[in-house]
Amino acid sequence: MIANNEDDFDIRAKCIEKCKDMLDTIDKITEVNFKQVEGKKEIYYVSELNLNGHIMKIYVYNDGADYSVDGQDGPMFEMAAYNTEDDLINSFISKLESTVKSLL
Numbered sequence: 893m894i895a896n897n898e899d900d901f902d903i904r905a906k907c908i909e910k911c912k913d914m915l916d917t918i919d920k921i922t923e924v925n926f927k928q929v930e931g932k933k934e935i936y937y938v939s940e941l942n943l944n945g946h947i948m949k950i951y952v953y954n955d956g957a958d959y960s961v962d963g964q965d966g967p968m969f970e971m972a973a974y975n976t977e978d979d980l981i982n983s984f985i986s987k988l989e990s991t992v993k994s995l996l
Contacts (some may be wrong), residue, residue, distance in 0.1 A: 902977065903954065904952050906990075908937060908952055909950045911939070911952070914989050915990070918996070926939045926950075926952065927939070927976050936951060938950065943995040956970035957980075958996075961991065969987075
């Protein structure tokens with residue numbers, strides 16, 4: 893099961909798909925997998941990438957997404973700060989892409 897309800901499924905599924913699509917365009921990244929994690933408050937998804945020795949973790953939640961590099965948290969993208977799911981996802985993907993490229 894990917895989400896707690898239908899709306900959660902949409903944002904998580906869209907965000908994961910867009911992450912994979914963007915990362916697939918980067919030659920040095922060969923495989924991207926997200927695993928489901930049952931947290932204390934919600935089910936979320938995480939993917940771990942090794943980027944030139946830097947460990948990036950990408951997190952997708954029912955109301956947003958974020959990432960960390962070498963244990964340092966990156967910016968948090970939460971639905972409350974955006975008008976639409978697409979706005980949130982597009983902002984997240986843009987920032988994620990620039991961070992990934994800066995590490996390669």
